[in-house]
Amino acid sequence: MNKFFEKTISEKTIFNGRIIDLVVKDVELPDGKTSKREIINHPGAVAVIAVTESKKLLLIKQFRKPLEKTIVEIPAGKLEKGEDPLECAKRELEEETGYKSNELQAVTSFYTSPGFADELVHIYFTDKLELGKVSLDEDEFLDVMEVTIEEAEELIEKQLIHDAKTVYAIQYLKLKGVLK
Amino acid sequence: MNKFFEKTISEKTIFNGRIIDLVVKDVELPDGKTSKREIINHPGAVAVIAVTESKKLLLIKQFRKPLEKTIVEIPAGKLEKGEDPLECAKRELEEETGYKSNELQAVTSFYTSPGFADELVHIYFTDKLELGKVSLDEDEFLDVMEVTIEEAEELIEKQLIHDAKTVYAIQYLKLKGVLK
Numbered sequence: 001m002n003k004f005f006e007k008t009i010s011e012k013t014i015f016n017g018r019i020i021d022l023v024v025k026d027v028e029l030p031d032g033k034t035s036k037r038e039i040i041n042h043p044g045a046v047a048v049i050a051v052t053e054s055k056k057l058l059l060i061k062q063f064r065k066p067l068e069k070t071i072v073e074i075p076a077g078k079l080e081k082g083e084d085p086l087e088c089a090k091r092e093l094e095e096e097t098g099y100k101s102n103e104l105q106a107v108t109s110f111y112t113s114p115g116f117a118d119e120l121v122h123i124y125f126t127d128k129l130e131l132g133k134v135s136l137d138e139d140e141f142l143d144v145m146e147v148t149i150e151e152a153e154e155l156i157e158k159q160l161i162h163d164a165k166t167v168y169a170i171q172y173l174k175l176k177g178v179l180k
Numbered sequence: 181m182n183k184f185f186e187k188t189i190s191e192k193t194i195f196n197g198r199i200i201d202l203v204v205k206d207v208e209l210p211d212g213k214t215s216k217r218e219i220i221n222h223p224g225a226v227a228v229i230a231v232t233e234s235k236k237l238l239l240i241k242q243f244r245k246p247l248e249k250t251i252v253e254i255p256a257g258k259l260e261k262g263e264d265p266l267e268c269a270k271r272e273l274e275e276e277t278g279y280k281s282n283e284l285q286a287v288t289s290f291y292t293s294p295g296f297a298d299e300l301v302h303i304y305f306t307d308k309l310e311l312g313k314v315s316l317d318e319d320e321f322l323d324v325m326e327v328t329i330e331e332a333e334e335l336i337e338k339q340l341i342h343d344a345k346t347v348y349a350i351q352y353l354k355l356k357g358v359l360k
Contacts, residue, residue, distance in 0.1 A: 003321045004243045004250040014195050015202055017218040020296055022195055022202050027245060035319040037245040038197040040220060042296070063184045064294040065207060065217040070184040071294060078295070108336070111343045112292040113299055114244040114251060115258070116200055116222070121344075139215040141183045156288070163291045164301075164344035171351040 001030045009034065019043075019078065020117075042119035046089040047076035049107065049169045050099060051127040055179050056146040057169070058097050058129075059161075063141070072145065072155055073166045076121075085122040093126075097144050100132030107172065112164055121165055127178065149179035181210045189214065199223075199258065200297075222299035226269040227256035229287065229349045230279060231307040235359050236326035237349070238277050238309075239341075243321070252325065252335055253346045256301075265289075265302040273306075277324050280312030287352060292344055301345055307358065329359035 006027040015022040021041040029035055050058040063070045077092035079085060086104060094100040104124040112119045136142070147155065152170050155161040161170065173179050186207040195202040201221040209215055230238040243250045257272035259265060266284060274280040284304040292299045316322070327335065332350050335341040341350065353359050 003323070004241070006243055006245050015218075017204070018216065020218050020220070024197070025245065029319055030321045033318070036198065038195075038200050039246045040200070040296075041246075042293075045295075061184070063186055064291075065186050065205065066219045066221075066296060066298045067291060067294055071291075073294070076295075108347060109339075109342070110347045111244075111247060111251075113222075113297065114247055114253070114343045115225075115256075116220075116246060117293065117297070118246045119293055138213070139209055141210045143183070159289075162289070163294045164348065167288060167290045168344065168348055168351065171348065171355060175351060175355055 003030050005030065006035075006037070038116060040117040040119070042117055043081065044079045044085070044120045044122070045076055046079065046085050046092060046122045046124065047074050047165045047169070048089050048093045048104065049074055049123065049125045049172060050093060050097065050101070050129060051173075051178055052099075052129060052146055054146075056148055057152055057173065057179065058099065059145040059147055059152075059166070060096055061143040061145055071162050072160045073163055074169045076165060086124070089122065089124045094132040095135045096142065098132055098134040099129040101126040101129050103128040123165060123168065125172070149173060183210050185210065186217070218296060220297040220299070222258075222297055223261065224259045224265070224300045224302070225256055226259065226265050226272060226302045226304065227254050227345045227349070228269050228273045228284065229254055229303065229305045229352060230273060230277065230281070230309060231353075231358055232279075232309060232326055234326075236328055237332055237353065237359065238279065239325040239327055239332075239335075239346070240276055241323040241325055251342050252340045253343055254349045256345060266304070269302065269304045274312040275315045276320075276322065278312055278314040279309040281306040281309050283308040303345060303348065305352070329353060
Protein backbone atom coordinates (compact mmCIF):
# COMPACT_ATOMS: atom_id res chain seq x y z
CA MET A 1 0.00 0.00 0.00
CA ASN A 2 1.20 3.49 -0.88
CA LYS A 3 0.74 5.47 2.32
CA PHE A 4 1.17 8.74 0.47
CA PHE A 5 -1.59 8.87 -2.10
CA GLU A 6 -5.35 9.32 -2.14
CA LYS A 7 -7.03 8.48 -5.43
CA THR A 8 -9.98 10.65 -6.47
CA ILE A 9 -13.06 8.46 -7.00
CA SER A 10 -15.43 11.29 -7.81
CA GLU A 11 -15.66 15.02 -7.28
CA LYS A 12 -18.35 17.66 -7.12
CA THR A 13 -17.86 21.39 -7.56
CA ILE A 14 -19.98 23.11 -4.93
CA PHE A 15 -19.07 26.72 -5.73
CA ASN A 16 -17.24 28.75 -8.35
CA GLY A 17 -16.54 32.16 -6.86
CA ARG A 18 -14.77 35.34 -7.81
CA ILE A 19 -11.77 34.34 -5.67
CA ILE A 20 -12.21 30.76 -4.49
CA ASP A 21 -13.78 27.54 -5.70
CA LEU A 22 -14.98 24.73 -3.44
CA VAL A 23 -14.75 21.11 -4.56
CA VAL A 24 -15.66 18.03 -2.52
CA LYS A 25 -13.74 14.91 -3.53
CA ASP A 26 -14.47 11.31 -2.64
CA VAL A 27 -11.10 9.64 -2.24
CA GLU A 28 -9.78 6.14 -1.81
CA LEU A 29 -7.53 6.01 1.26
CA PRO A 30 -4.30 3.98 1.35
CA ASP A 31 -6.12 1.14 3.18
CA GLY A 32 -8.86 0.94 0.52
CA LYS A 33 -11.51 2.69 2.60
CA THR A 34 -13.04 5.93 1.38
CA SER A 35 -13.30 9.44 2.74
CA LYS A 36 -14.35 12.94 1.66
CA ARG A 37 -12.00 15.89 1.23
CA GLU A 38 -13.31 19.45 1.23
CA ILE A 39 -10.98 21.50 -0.94
CA ILE A 40 -10.67 25.21 -1.64
CA ASN A 41 -8.97 26.16 -4.89
CA HIS A 42 -7.35 29.58 -4.82
CA PRO A 43 -5.27 31.31 -7.55
CA GLY A 44 -2.30 31.88 -5.21
CA ALA A 45 -0.91 35.11 -3.89
CA VAL A 46 2.19 37.24 -3.47
CA ALA A 47 3.47 39.34 -0.59
CA VAL A 48 6.37 41.79 -0.32
CA ILE A 49 8.68 42.51 2.62
CA ALA A 50 9.52 46.10 1.65
CA VAL A 51 11.99 48.19 3.65
CA THR A 52 12.33 51.96 3.14
CA GLU A 53 15.53 53.98 2.99
CA SER A 54 15.01 54.92 6.66
CA LYS A 55 14.95 51.19 7.56
CA LYS A 56 11.23 50.91 8.16
CA LEU A 57 8.90 48.13 7.07
CA LEU A 58 5.90 48.98 4.86
CA LEU A 59 2.62 47.65 6.23
CA ILE A 60 -1.00 47.80 5.13
CA LYS A 61 -3.84 48.36 7.59
CA GLN A 62 -7.04 46.81 6.27
CA PHE A 63 -10.41 45.46 7.44
CA ARG A 64 -10.66 41.72 6.85
CA LYS A 65 -14.23 40.54 6.59
CA PRO A 66 -13.51 36.85 7.40
CA LEU A 67 -12.05 37.96 10.75
CA GLU A 68 -14.50 40.87 11.28
CA LYS A 69 -11.52 42.95 12.33
CA THR A 70 -8.80 45.26 11.06
CA ILE A 71 -5.28 43.91 10.95
CA VAL A 72 -1.91 45.06 9.67
CA GLU A 73 -0.17 43.02 6.97
CA ILE A 74 2.71 43.26 4.53
CA PRO A 75 1.54 44.36 1.05
CA ALA A 76 -0.01 41.40 -0.75
CA GLY A 77 -2.44 40.39 -3.42
CA LYS A 78 -3.88 37.57 -5.44
CA LEU A 79 -2.39 36.30 -8.66
CA GLU A 80 -4.41 37.04 -11.74
CA LYS A 81 -4.92 34.19 -14.16
CA GLY A 82 -1.59 33.27 -15.76
CA GLU A 83 0.22 36.12 -14.03
CA ASP A 84 3.89 35.73 -13.14
CA PRO A 85 4.31 35.97 -9.33
CA LEU A 86 7.20 38.46 -9.60
CA GLU A 87 5.20 40.78 -11.88
CA CYS A 88 2.22 40.45 -9.54
CA ALA A 89 4.40 41.35 -6.55
CA LYS A 90 5.70 44.49 -8.33
CA ARG A 91 2.14 45.47 -9.26
CA GLU A 92 0.63 44.91 -5.82
CA LEU A 93 3.47 46.70 -4.04
CA GLU A 94 2.97 49.84 -6.12
CA GLU A 95 -0.84 49.71 -6.16
CA GLU A 96 -1.11 49.36 -2.40
CA THR A 97 1.81 51.41 -1.06
CA GLY A 98 2.70 53.90 -3.79
CA TYR A 99 6.28 52.62 -3.73
CA LYS A 100 7.70 50.61 -6.59
CA SER A 101 10.76 48.45 -7.08
CA ASN A 102 12.48 46.63 -9.90
CA GLU A 103 14.65 44.74 -7.44
CA LEU A 104 12.49 42.18 -5.71
CA GLN A 105 14.29 39.10 -4.40
CA ALA A 106 12.38 35.83 -4.05
CA VAL A 107 12.51 34.81 -0.36
CA THR A 108 10.35 31.70 -0.09
CA SER A 109 6.91 30.37 -0.87
CA PHE A 110 4.49 28.43 1.28
CA TYR A 111 1.03 26.91 1.27
CA THR A 112 -1.08 28.68 3.86
CA SER A 113 -3.49 25.86 4.79
CA PRO A 114 -2.48 22.58 3.17
CA GLY A 115 -5.24 20.67 4.97
CA PHE A 116 -8.05 22.32 3.03
CA ALA A 117 -6.69 24.84 0.49
CA ASP A 118 -4.15 25.00 -2.34
CA GLU A 119 -3.31 28.68 -1.81
CA LEU A 120 0.43 29.20 -2.35
CA VAL A 121 1.96 32.52 -1.26
CA HIS A 122 5.18 33.76 -2.88
CA ILE A 123 7.19 36.09 -0.64
CA TYR A 124 9.61 38.73 -1.95
CA PHE A 125 12.02 41.15 -0.29
CA THR A 126 13.25 44.56 -1.33
CA ASP A 127 15.01 47.51 0.25
CA LYS A 128 15.30 49.36 -3.08
CA LEU A 129 12.16 51.49 -3.34
CA GLU A 130 11.24 54.39 -5.60
CA LEU A 131 8.15 56.55 -5.55
CA GLY A 132 5.30 55.20 -7.68
CA LYS A 133 1.56 55.66 -7.69
CA VAL A 134 -1.16 54.21 -5.43
CA SER A 135 -4.03 52.62 -7.38
CA LEU A 136 -6.48 50.60 -5.31
CA ASP A 137 -9.12 48.11 -6.40
CA GLU A 138 -12.70 49.38 -6.20
CA ASP A 139 -13.37 47.39 -3.04
CA GLU A 140 -10.03 48.09 -1.34
CA PHE A 141 -9.73 50.59 1.54
CA LEU A 142 -6.46 50.76 3.42
CA ASP A 143 -3.80 52.83 5.15
CA VAL A 144 -0.08 52.47 4.57
CA MET A 145 2.19 52.39 7.63
CA GLU A 146 5.97 52.47 8.03
CA VAL A 147 7.26 50.84 11.21
CA THR A 148 10.51 50.00 12.98
CA ILE A 149 11.22 46.41 14.03
CA GLU A 150 10.31 47.33 17.63
CA GLU A 151 6.98 48.77 16.49
CA ALA A 152 6.34 45.66 14.43
CA GLU A 153 6.94 43.47 17.48
CA GLU A 154 4.50 45.58 19.50
CA LEU A 155 1.92 45.09 16.73
CA ILE A 156 2.41 41.31 17.08
CA GLU A 157 1.95 41.59 20.88
CA LYS A 158 -1.30 43.50 20.31
CA GLN A 159 -2.42 40.96 17.68
CA LEU A 160 -2.71 43.72 15.08
CA ILE A 161 -0.07 41.85 13.11
CA HIS A 162 -1.76 38.45 13.22
CA ASP A 163 -1.38 36.61 9.92
CA ALA A 164 1.09 33.98 8.74
CA LYS A 165 2.92 35.93 6.01
CA THR A 166 3.45 39.03 8.19
CA VAL A 167 4.57 37.12 11.29
CA TYR A 168 6.96 35.30 8.93
CA ALA A 169 8.18 38.64 7.54
CA ILE A 170 9.04 40.00 10.99
CA GLN A 171 11.00 36.84 11.81
CA TYR A 172 12.79 37.13 8.46
CA LEU A 173 13.86 40.70 9.20
CA LYS A 174 15.08 39.71 12.67
CA LEU A 175 17.07 36.76 11.30
CA LYS A 176 18.65 38.95 8.61
CA GLY A 177 19.16 41.92 10.93
CA VAL A 178 17.78 44.10 8.13
CA LEU A 179 16.05 46.74 10.28
CA LYS A 180 18.89 47.21 12.77
CA MET B 181 -16.56 57.39 6.60
CA ASN B 182 -15.02 54.56 8.61
CA LYS B 183 -12.39 53.09 6.32
CA PHE B 184 -12.07 50.00 8.47
CA PHE B 185 -15.47 48.37 8.49
CA GLU B 186 -17.69 46.50 6.07
CA LYS B 187 -21.28 46.04 7.18
CA THR B 188 -22.99 42.77 6.28
CA ILE B 189 -26.14 43.47 4.23
CA SER B 190 -27.06 39.84 3.68
CA GLU B 191 -25.39 36.46 3.74
CA LYS B 192 -25.92 33.05 2.24
CA THR B 193 -24.46 29.79 3.49
CA ILE B 194 -23.35 27.82 0.45
CA PHE B 195 -21.89 24.78 2.21
CA ASN B 196 -21.71 23.24 5.67
CA GLY B 197 -18.95 20.65 5.62
CA ARG B 198 -17.22 18.31 8.02
CA ILE B 199 -14.30 20.75 8.34
CA ILE B 200 -15.16 24.01 6.60
CA ASP B 201 -18.24 26.11 5.90
CA LEU B 202 -18.58 28.54 3.00
CA VAL B 203 -20.61 31.74 3.37
CA VAL B 204 -21.01 34.51 0.79
CA LYS B 205 -21.70 37.91 2.31
CA ASP B 206 -22.97 41.05 0.60
CA VAL B 207 -21.23 43.94 2.31
CA GLU B 208 -21.49 47.70 2.32
CA LEU B 209 -18.07 49.19 1.61
CA PRO B 210 -16.77 52.31 3.38
CA ASP B 211 -17.78 54.48 0.38
CA GLY B 212 -21.37 53.16 0.43
CA LYS B 213 -20.95 50.86 -2.58
CA THR B 214 -21.49 47.12 -2.20
CA SER B 215 -19.34 44.07 -2.80
CA LYS B 216 -19.36 40.32 -2.16
CA ARG B 217 -17.03 38.50 0.21
CA GLU B 218 -16.45 34.74 -0.10
CA ILE B 219 -15.64 33.46 3.36
CA ILE B 220 -14.45 30.10 4.68
CA ASN B 221 -15.21 29.38 8.33
CA HIS B 222 -12.81 26.92 9.93
CA PRO B 223 -12.66 25.72 13.55
CA GLY B 224 -9.02 26.76 13.98
CA ALA B 225 -5.98 24.59 14.48
CA VAL B 226 -2.91 23.94 16.61
CA ALA B 227 0.66 23.00 15.73
CA VAL B 228 3.62 21.96 17.87
CA ILE B 229 7.33 22.68 17.43
CA ALA B 230 8.62 19.62 19.28
CA VAL B 231 12.33 19.02 19.84
CA THR B 232 13.67 15.66 21.03
CA GLU B 233 16.37 15.05 23.65
CA SER B 234 18.88 14.60 20.80
CA LYS B 235 17.98 18.10 19.49
CA LYS B 236 15.94 16.98 16.52
CA LEU B 237 12.67 18.41 15.29
CA LEU B 238 9.63 16.12 15.00
CA LEU B 239 7.97 16.26 11.58
CA ILE B 240 5.02 14.52 9.97
CA LYS B 241 5.11 13.29 6.38
CA GLN B 242 1.62 13.21 4.92
CA PHE B 243 -0.26 13.32 1.59
CA ARG B 244 -2.26 16.52 1.24
CA LYS B 245 -5.15 16.14 -1.17
CA PRO B 246 -5.59 19.90 -1.87
CA LEU B 247 -1.98 20.01 -3.12
CA GLU B 248 -2.03 16.50 -4.68
CA LYS B 249 1.36 15.94 -3.11
CA THR B 250 3.12 14.72 0.01
CA ILE B 251 4.72 17.30 2.25
CA VAL B 252 6.43 17.38 5.63
CA GLU B 253 4.90 19.47 8.42
CA ILE B 254 5.16 19.98 12.17
CA PRO B 255 2.51 17.96 14.07
CA ALA B 256 -0.84 19.75 13.84
CA GLY B 257 -4.55 19.28 13.96
CA LYS B 258 -7.93 20.94 13.97
CA LEU B 259 -9.64 22.15 17.12
CA GLU B 260 -12.71 20.20 18.11
CA LYS B 261 -15.78 22.19 19.04
CA GLY B 262 -15.11 24.08 22.30
CA GLU B 263 -11.69 22.47 22.71
CA ASP B 264 -8.95 24.41 24.49
CA PRO B 265 -6.01 24.97 22.07
CA LEU B 266 -3.42 23.81 24.62
CA GLU B 267 -5.29 20.55 25.29
CA CYS B 268 -5.72 20.07 21.54
CA ALA B 269 -1.99 20.58 21.00
CA LYS B 270 -1.13 17.96 23.66
CA ARG B 271 -3.61 15.53 22.10
CA GLU B 272 -2.47 16.00 18.50
CA LEU B 273 1.23 15.78 19.41
CA GLU B 274 0.74 12.40 21.10
CA GLU B 275 -1.73 11.01 18.54
CA GLU B 276 0.49 11.83 15.57
CA THR B 277 4.03 11.34 16.91
CA GLY B 278 3.73 8.99 19.88
CA TYR B 279 5.51 11.56 22.05
CA LYS B 280 3.69 13.48 24.74
CA SER B 281 4.44 16.54 26.81
CA ASN B 282 2.90 18.42 29.70
CA GLU B 283 5.17 21.38 29.08
CA LEU B 284 3.99 23.13 25.96
CA GLN B 285 4.78 26.85 25.73
CA ALA B 286 2.56 29.12 23.65
CA VAL B 287 4.72 30.69 20.91
CA THR B 288 2.32 32.69 18.77
CA SER B 289 -0.88 32.43 16.80
CA PHE B 290 -1.73 33.57 13.30
CA TYR B 291 -4.49 33.61 10.73
CA THR B 292 -3.38 31.58 7.73
CA SER B 293 -5.37 33.34 4.98
CA PRO B 294 -7.11 36.46 6.30
CA GLY B 295 -8.38 37.40 2.83
CA PHE B 296 -10.82 34.49 2.61
CA ALA B 297 -10.68 32.33 5.76
CA ASP B 298 -10.93 32.72 9.54
CA GLU B 299 -8.60 29.80 10.32
CA LEU B 300 -6.41 30.72 13.31
CA VAL B 301 -3.41 28.48 14.09
CA HIS B 302 -2.00 28.35 17.63
CA ILE B 303 1.68 27.40 17.74
CA TYR B 304 3.36 25.74 20.75
CA PHE B 305 6.93 24.75 21.55
CA THR B 306 8.35 21.98 23.70
CA ASP B 307 11.66 20.26 24.23
CA LYS B 308 10.34 18.16 27.12
CA LEU B 309 9.02 14.96 25.53
CA GLU B 310 8.05 11.61 27.02
CA LEU B 311 6.99 8.44 25.25
CA GLY B 312 3.25 8.22 24.67
CA LYS B 313 1.06 6.32 22.22
CA VAL B 314 0.29 6.93 18.52
CA SER B 315 -3.42 6.94 17.73
CA LEU B 316 -4.36 8.15 14.26
CA ASP B 317 -7.71 9.18 12.89
CA GLU B 318 -9.35 6.68 10.53
CA ASP B 319 -8.42 8.73 7.47
CA GLU B 320 -4.90 9.67 8.60
CA PHE B 321 -1.81 8.00 7.13
CA LEU B 322 1.59 9.41 7.99
CA ASP B 323 5.23 8.88 8.88
CA VAL B 324 7.05 10.56 11.75
CA MET B 325 10.50 12.00 11.04
CA GLU B 326 13.17 13.48 13.31
CA VAL B 327 15.50 15.99 11.62
CA THR B 328 18.39 18.31 12.40
CA ILE B 329 18.13 22.00 11.55
CA GLU B 330 20.33 21.41 8.48
CA GLU B 331 18.07 18.60 7.29
CA ALA B 332 15.04 20.84 7.85
CA GLU B 333 16.61 23.55 5.70
CA GLU B 334 17.27 20.99 2.94
CA LEU B 335 13.59 19.99 3.12
CA ILE B 336 12.66 23.65 2.59
CA GLU B 337 15.03 23.85 -0.40
CA LYS B 338 13.36 20.75 -1.89
CA GLN B 339 9.89 22.19 -1.15
CA LEU B 340 9.04 19.15 0.97
CA ILE B 341 8.64 21.56 3.86
CA HIS B 342 6.33 24.00 2.10
CA ASP B 343 3.62 25.28 4.43
CA ALA B 344 3.34 28.44 6.52
CA LYS B 345 3.43 26.94 10.03
CA THR B 346 6.43 24.69 9.32
CA VAL B 347 8.47 27.37 7.53
CA TYR B 348 7.67 29.57 10.55
CA ALA B 349 8.81 26.80 12.92
CA ILE B 350 12.21 26.45 11.22
CA GLN B 351 12.74 30.23 11.45
CA TYR B 352 11.73 30.11 15.12
CA LEU B 353 14.30 27.41 15.89
CA LYS B 354 17.01 29.36 14.04
CA LEU B 355 16.18 32.59 15.90
CA LYS B 356 16.21 30.78 19.26
CA GLY B 357 19.27 28.68 18.40
CA VAL B 358 17.38 25.68 19.84
CA LEU B 359 18.76 22.97 17.55
CA LYS B 360 22.40 24.07 17.75
